[in-house]
Amino acid sequence: MKKALVLGGGIGGSQAAIALRREGYNVTLVSNRPYIYAYPISIWIPTGEISPEDVRIPLDEFSKSWNIEFIQDEVVRIEPETGKVHLKEKGEIGGYDYIVLALGQVKRKEKGIENTLSICGTPEEAIKIRERLQELIKKGEGRIAFGFGGNPKDKTAVRGGPVFELLFNVDYYLRKLGIRERSELTFFAPMPKPGERLGEKALKMLDELFRKYNINKITGKKIKEFKENGVLFEDDTFLEADLILYTPAGWGHPVIAESGLPTNEAGFVKIDETCRVEGFENIYAVGDCAAIEGPPWTAKQGHLAEVMGEIVAHNIAVREGRKKGELKSYKEHINILCLMDMGWRGGGLAYRSDKRAMLIPIPVLGHIMKKLWGVYFKLYKLGRIPKII
Incomplete structure (x- = not known):
């Protein structure tokens, strides 16, 4: 044999x-x-x-x-x-x-990356995110920045979906605890249209979700450096954050x-x-x-x-x-096929091929479907x- x-x-x-x-x-x-x-x-x-x-x-x-x-x-x-x-x-x-x-x-190396945590990193990082999130919850408030980076040498190595999922799940979790109004959530990415590979309809739906859940957005600005207390962009503007959840592109x-x-x-x-x-x-x-x-x-x-x-x-x-x-x-x-989870609010079924691009909202059941997939x-x-x- x-x-x-x-x-x-x-x-x-x-x-x-x-x-x-x-x-x-x-x-x-x-x-x-x-x-x-x-x-x-x-x-x-x-x-x-x-x-x-x-x-x-x-x-x-x-x-x-x-x-x-x-x-x-x-x-x-x-x-x-x-x-x-x-x-x-x-x-x-x-x-x-x-x-x-x-x-x-491996992670694409960026200045100050040690000041961030990634849901797509090591298993230990996910646990660390939970611990840091609990610290903010105990304070009753906090500023959390969620982002992902690009790789100009290979655009297939970008991890955007999990960041959106983590963002919407944390938003839902904080609302359930009753402290969302005292928490500031911001999404950031260096590309002008993060998520565009899912198609224009998906981009519009994401923008609507950001507005609906009062999530700030900073896009189209390259990242200069990650610091302990926030993100410095190429134009020297600074996003203050108590916790930076960032997934760099792969290498x-x-x-x-x-x-x-x-x-x-x-x-x-x-x-x-x-x-x-x-x-x-x-x-x-x-x-x-x-x-x-x-x-x-x-x-x-x-x-x-x-x-x-x-x-x-x-x-x-x-x-x-x-x-x-x-x-x-x-x-x-x-093709692109994923069930973008948003907590018990549900999820969105995203699909992209040469012939079709769509993001279909699935309230409540979408979350259950992803749970069942995990069991399967x-x-x-x-x-x-x-x-x-």
Whole structure:
């Protein structure tokens, strides 16, 4: 039985491991965390609606369910020419027929970024956001700034949706506690029209929500520096804040950058449309670490990372003659699909493709739908129910 090594235990990496196992490969998964972290539902950790444990899917249970070898360790070096991988604790491993890169991305470095917290950062940051939010609640007032940044070298690496979700959930939470009128919430972003990849209708709906919930907005100003007490913009105007919740754009993983693999200007590994790394027959990449090519509105999302994981396994099996069929392309699956949660008020179903762009309000039920998705995701990853979406 041929062996495949998957580096990274996130949404895309775990799906690649599952799909490769189903195709009959002996799979080893390496992750620096002992769990899969369900980022889409981590937005409720700061408001206490769920606990950090609810967001974690233990990789030891995952590996037993799918008969996958799991190694908890950190990847420190990849030798693409020899197929060897070096881990921090275990050292050198090799002898794999295929390697799948699913290492994710790192934060784009910005001046003073240490003064911010991100809902898309480490799992520990979500807990820290909750703690800082509780401090403001005890005071009975506070100024909170919510924002996300861009990456001019790769516009697919922007994380805007989770920031909007966190903003609306915190707004709802503070209203429920009766202190929203003494709290100042401000959204900021360097681009003139943040969220425009969802389409003009979605932009108008977001503006209406900002007005309805009395949320300030500062857009089109580049960020000069983050300070302990606020955000300094390029025109030297200053947004005062007691808490800055900011998600920077992504940048390529340093291990990939140092490996000699082909990368784009932002450090993401170059792949062809079958997810195979350019110039290498047996190395593939999925999710955030890969350079995705598509329409101007293309965004990296969890569902695309999962699809890429499935495509990798399918294409490897087809190329080996294990199964019949045509090679598949990830480009056929590029779209934006998310349920933008707003707390128990509901949510908005956002969708974007070449043919359509929409944001449909779903009062109350939208929140329940996302809750149910979280349950489904966990059960599926543990092999307890079949994949349905």
